[in-house]
Amino acid sequence: MNAVAAFFKNHAVADLLAWQHQLEAAEHFGLSIAETEAIILDNGLLPARYQRNRQTISQAGQRELFRSQVAVIGCGGLGCYIVEELARLGVGRIVVIDPDTFEEHNLNRQLFSSPWQMGEIKVSAAVRRVADINPAVTVVAHQDALSRENGVELLSGSRVAVDALDSIGVRLQLADVCTLLEIPLVHGAIAGWFGQVTTRFPGEETLSNMYGSDKSAKGVESSLGNPSFTPALVASLEVAEVCKLLLGQGRSLRGRQLMIDLLSMDFCELVL
Amino acid sequence: MNITVKLFASFRTGRFEIESRDYPPGTSVADVADSLKLPRHELGIMMINSRHVKLDRLLAEGDTLALFPLLGGG
Structure with a gap:
């Protein structure tokens, strides 16, 4: 050496x-x-x-970023941008979890999707992309849906979990897993022109206060869809939160939630 | 009683951002949401005077009620 x-x-x-x-x-x-x-x-x-x-x-x-492992749960609109930015930032090990393959309706926003690669496994696309843009970064890919049962094993060793999910029920399970592993969870969600970001520490009621306990609930994205710019913005805000948590710098969104309205270009902060 | 209602994101479409409205005593958060034709399944964060509340919470004179839609996409 x-x-x-x-x-x-x-x-x-x-x-x-x-x-x-x-x-x-x-x-x-x-x-x-x-x-x-x-x-x-x-x-x-x-x-x-x-x-x-x-x-x-x-x-x-x-060096600290390179020695860190971060888990990204979901590799769609938010997740692709999050993985891209974490890799370019220099986070050494990224765990990516998603059960799906790319479909045509992903093409308007999901960074790793391409009309030439329809049907590609999303987490495999993440491995390919990171190998291309920053080969020093290791991607651990799991083509799987996160649950309370497998979550501890999948997220073990990660210092921060990043929520890039499209399911409220799975988000609530992810929050439980993060409490068990005693790691912070950076939450982001989007719908149409709108988005939200917050950072939840283990045991905090942030997500259950927001979503209640209805695990089958669907957000307004089911009618509004998601354009290209909302996931890119919310993903970037989430990565900034991750970066601060890993470096122990700045002031996180713990106890606060940023509500984003791009139609009115209105950003407001809720004190949780 | 006079209630200040603040709506956010998609709830503003065809409605308003902020409005001062009159409601009878005994009005709940659910009553306000129904009066504005906000679908129950779309209701996310609900706050009175910046504190989380549930649908059955009764309002009081001078309260500010803020309603956010449920965002779940990724």
Whole structure:
């Protein structure tokens, strides 16, 4: 490992290590890209791809993100954007859970869907996309529906769970799983021009207060549908919450809920 | 009694954002929702004076009732 670290130190410009040298080291020393990324970050260096993160996230913060595992539950409108942003941010391990395959009605908003890949398993598309945009990131894909029964096993090891579900009943089960695992849950939901985001800590009643206990309830998205921009916005807000939780920075939406109305361009905060 | 009703998101369509309305004593949250033809299954967060309430909660003079639709999409 010292030889690899020495290679990186020799090739770094200031503390930045170019992708070309990271790839060269992986091939020369027989390491995965993820292994080289760990060595770079552990030696106080920064892969050059993150240089524009820098005024926002320190080198130590970037290392912390790489050492983190985050679970994204749902890989549709919200989930694809969330996975994309977590991977570009540099979160090292992303667990993605979704039972579905892409269909034509997903094409208006779901980032990993393509008319040339109809029928593709959504979580497989997530693996393919992340391998393409940031090969240092590991995606653990589960083509499965989350439930109270399998949730603890699927989410085990994740520091934060991100809600990208389209089912109120499954959301309530996810909240229970997060309480059992004692991890925070970043909640997002969308319908038409409208969205909401909040962060729930284990045991808090945030989701049950919002949704009641009717597990079969459907939101207004069943009549309003979802356009392209609402999931992109709400997903980004959720990723910002995740980033703060992982880095222990800023002020989260714990105890507050952001209500978004893009038709009136009105953002309001509820104190929960 | 005078109640300030605030509607959010899709509930505003064809209705209003905020309105001061008169209701008889004994009016519940459900009565207000029904008077505005808000489908029960679409009701999400309901707050009186910024605190969560349920459908059967009775209103009092001067209350502000805020109604949000249920959003569940992803």
